[in-house]
Amino acid sequence: MLSKKIQLGLVKQLNRELESSLLYLSMGSWVERKGYDGICEFLYDHSNEERMHMLKLIRYLNRRGGEVTLDKILIENITYPSLKELFLKLFEHEKKISDEINLLVEISLREKDFFTYNFLQWYVEEQTEEEAVSKMILDKIELIGEDKGGLYFFDKDMKNFHKNKKF
Numbered sequence: 001m002l003s004k005k006i007q008l009g010l011v012k013q014l015n016r017e018l019e020s021s022l023l024y025l026s027m028g029s030w031v032e033r034k035g036y037d038g039i040c041e042f043l044y045d046h047s048n049e050e051r052m053h054m055l056k057l058i059r060y061l062n063r064r065g066g067e068v069t070l071d072k073i074l075i076e077n078i079t080y081p082s083l084k085e086l087f088l089k090l091f092e093h094e095k096k097i098s099d100e101i102n103l104l105v106e107i108s109l110r111e112k113d114f115f116t117y118n119f120l121q122w123y124v125e126e127q128t129e130e131e132a133v134s135k136m137i138l139d140k141i142e143l144i145g146e147d148k149g150g151l152y153f154f155d156k157d158m159k160n161f162h163k164n165k166k167f
């Protein structure tokens with residue numbers, strides 16, 4: 001049986017994953033309108049991954065006799081001054097998620113819930129990857145700067161990013 005603290009923490013986390021999925025969906029839609037087909041695919045795929053992260057938590061909660069509640073999450077249709085600003089927001093968002101996962105791991109240890117501790121290791125690994133990917137993308141955008149040709153090829157490369165990732 002899950003303790004109250006673990007129950008609360010897992011529900012909070014699954015709603016954060018839902019929020020991430022919606023945020024990346026909205027970002028994908030923004031870049032699609034700007035004509036960046038590859039980056040748009042990356043963000044739509046990323047949004048699907050976040051939904052999968054949420055589902056994994058829902059299934060775990062149900063398996064352990066917990067209770068799932070979904071928040072009403074509204075994502076404003078944000079516009080970004082530039083691609084760099086968009087990926088900066090994405091990177092900051094992922095760092096926040098990592099902090100929350102770390103906190104959840106800490107709580108699972110304090111509560112001596114080693115099942116949940118073990119379950120969360122997948123998320124720890126995933127966050128290491130997601131932070132590294134978003135930082136790598138930011139670095140590339142920084143490098144490309146105002147070079148339109150560079151941006152064109154970067155957009156092309158991003159199309160199959162999730163299919164080609166080696167992490």
Ligand code: FEO
Nearest residue numbers: 017050053097130
């Ligand atoms: Fe599921 Fe990007 O955190």
